[in-house]
Amino acid sequence: MADPANVVKAAPGASGTLPKSVVATLDSGAKAAFETAAAPGAIVGVRTPQGIWTAAYGLADPTTKAPMTTDMHARIGSVAKTFTGTLLLQLAEEGKLGLDDPIGNTIPAFPMASGSPCACWPI
Known part of the structure; x- marks a missing residue:
C-alpha cells in the first residue's frame, strides 16, 4: 500500500494548510457527520491547490480505546465509488x-x- 504522506506530497498544487476559516468549516462538518456515522473512528482529509487538511475522529480500536490518528493507514474500499458517482451526478445536474x-x-x-x-x- 502507498504511504499516504507520499501520495499527498506528490499531488500537484497541494502544499501548506488550508485557511483557518476553511478548516473550521471542514472540522465542524466532519464532526457533525461522524456523530451520525456507525463507525468507531474516521480519518478525514481534503487536498486542494489552496492547501491540505487532515483530522482524525473517534477510536481506532474500541476495545483498547486507542484513538484514531491521521498517520494511520486505512482502506477506503468501495465506498469511494459511491462518493465519486454522487459528486459526478451533482456536477452534471449543475451543468458543470x-x-x-x-x-x-x-x-x-x-x-x-x-x-x-x-x-x-x-x-
Whole structure:
C-alpha cells in the first residue's frame, strides 16, 4: 500500500494548510457527520491547490480505546465509488460537466485523457 504522506506530497498544487476559516468549516462538518456515522473512528482529509487538511475522529480500536490518528493507514474500499458517482451526478445536474464528456475536459493531466469518455479505462 502507498504511504499516504507520499501520495499527498506528490499531488500537484497541494502544499501548506488550508485557511483557518476553511478548516473550521471542514472540522465542524466532519464532526457533525461522524456523530451520525456507525463507525468507531474516521480519518478525514481534503487536498486542494489552496492547501491540505487532515483530522482524525473517534477510536481506532474500541476495545483498547486507542484513538484514531491521521498517520494511520486505512482502506477506503468501495465506498469511494459511491462518493465519486454522487459528486459526478451533482456536477452534471449543475451543468458543470456532462456524463459523456472525456475526462480530459476536467482533468487535462490524466493519463490518456483525450479522446473518448472511456479512453483512460482500457477494456
